[in-house]
Amino acid sequence: DQQVKQNSPSLSVQEGRISILNCDYTNSMFDYFLWYKKYPAEGPTFLISISSIKDKNEDGRFTVFLNKSAKHLSLHIVPSQPGDSAVYFCAVLGAANNNDMRFGAGTRLTVKP
Amino acid sequence: NAGVTQTPKFQVLKTGQSMTLQCAQDMNHNSMYWYRQDPGMGLRLIYYSASEGTTDKGEVPNGYNVSRLNKREFSLRLESAAPSQTSVYFCASRAGYPGELFFGEGSRLTVL
Numbered sequence: 246d247q248q249v250k251q252n253s254p255s256l257s258v259q260e261g262r263i264s265i266l267n268c269d270y271t272n273s274m275f276d277y278f279l280w281y282k283k284y285p286a287e288g289p290t291f292l293i294s295i296s297s298i299k300d301k302n303e304d305g306r307f308t309v310f311l312n313k314s315a316k317h318l319s320l321h322i323v324p325s326q327p328g329d330s331a332v333y334f335c336a337v338l339g340a341a342n343n344n345d346m347r348f349g350a351g352t353r354l355t356v357k358p
Numbered sequence: 359n360a361g362v363t364q365t366p367k368f369q370v371l372k373t374g375q376s377m378t379l380q381c382a383q384d385m386n387h388n389s390m391y392w393y394r395q396d397p398g399m400g401l402r403l404i405y406y407s408a409s410e411g412t413t414d415k416g417e418v419p420n421g422y423n424v425s426r427l428n429k430r431e432f433s434l435r436l437e438s439a440a441p442s443q444t445s446v447y448f449c450a451s452r453a454g455y456p457g458e459l460f461f462g463e464g465s466r467l468t469v470l
Binding site: 281290338345347 | 408
């Protein structure tokens with residue numbers, strides 16, 4: 246059962262515009278949400294996170310929004326840069342089993358110059 | 359600062375052969391993890407070690423064994439490799455909940 250879904254395998258945006266990546270989860274017990282970025286032939290690197298007590302977290306060009314009632318989170322990148330081209334994974338974590346971080350299948354973002 | 363180091367980076371095995379993937383972290387993290395990444399599947403947890411001396415199964419543990427050798431090192435063993443184990447394997451570590459995972463560069467394994 247896929248507890249974390251990223252329904253868009255790919256996204257292409259123009260440099261300077263906004264990139265919006267989406268993620269849905271099924272279990273309301275998850276209480277910590279993360280985004281990772283992955284370049285080819287490298288391991289994923291942590292980008293930004295949010296706990297369930299918040300609905301928004303910002304870090305520079307990156308903002309994560311959490312809608313708990315819809316079980317939905319999104320990552321906004323503004324403005325998008327060519328160096329942002331990578332695969333983005335959302336991940337979720339729950340206190341019940343806080344070692345079992347579940348990942349979505351990823352969205353490949355391409356930012357065109 | 360090496361972070362999380364995995365070896366080997368590439369390996370080709372024949373069905374039935376065994377091998378061990380090695381992982382070491384130098385961040386003094388308590389918890390260590392092994393994930394596999396397959397196309398369209400994201401990353402799936404194989405085994406984890408919440409602290410030195412403990413190991414637990416994750417989402418896809420069948421066909422694998424692990425050893426937490428000490429606080430720094432966590433190895434993953436395939437006793438009898440199968441083509442279904444062809445994948446990219448990532449080791450990760452974490453200081454504690456709810457912190458982020460720090461990943462190694464990955465080990466690409468092909469089983470023929």
